[in-house]
Amino acid sequence: MQSGTPDPDTPRDLLSYARLYAESVDVDVDHDAIEWEVSKRARRRAGACSYDADSGTVTIRLTWDAYEQYGWRQFTATIRHELVHAWEFQRFGEAGHGERFREKAAAVDAPRHCESFTDPRLALACTASCEWRAGRHRASKPVKQPGGYRCPDCGADVRVEHLASGVTWTDAAGYERARAVVDDW
Template sequence: MISTRAQRTAGATKYDPANGEITISLASISLAWDAFEQHGWEQFSSTVRHELIHAWQYHEFGEADHGRTFDRWTDMLNTTQHCERFKSPNWWLICEECGGQLPRFQRSKVVKQPENYSCGDCGGSLRVEEATE
């Protein structure tokens, strides 16, 4: 499946527990080509292997994450736990307490009203900064 809305990742794996269907979505062709041109075949093919691990997790366990079952396959499949971002965000959410930074690509509710949300790691207040890239 090809997504025309993907902005921060080159791929995603989804599982429908109702019918057991596992779908691996790759970013739109233009974004996929941008990722390929920016990072090369090795990085982009690593993303595909990364998503295949998630597909295996869904098949075997009905859920997927980047935990221990994921980690045990990364070396064997020559991939990483987190794929490199291939598009710069438009905004950064920054925690005032722990300094954590989360990229944001769309003007979502949390970008518009960060005072209504808190950091998922420490509960601190959030502020929004426009990305400079």
């Protein structure tokens, strides 16, 4: 990843980056009236936008798993998409994916459809006989340097698996080899 590209590691960091990023997008919304949330629950959509007509509050909910899968750069498209919904809600009291949405989305280079996303690409697993396992979408630190991490259940070493290819590794050098041999990362 290039230096200077945001790489938030926690939902809290993702929230702060998303808010900051949103203010740089050229769409005329009242940022003070937008609430941001990050959901760690499994969801099918990368983001969602809702509106409380009584208070006038727009809520944008971002899905952590989608961010993990996309990485920051691609995830900004989700943020732009939800901001266009926020703009519709604030201005018209309703939002959808019709002509009005399409034009505004095109103006800020946002995808027209709310994106859904798929299962994790990577899994961390305990190398001992315990059952611990966790899906990962993104090449986060434990994926790149599993040698520095221990199974949270039993303390044994951790192994990473690239699920589509079955390639596994347990340290940073193994990660580099895996990147070199797996064609379809």
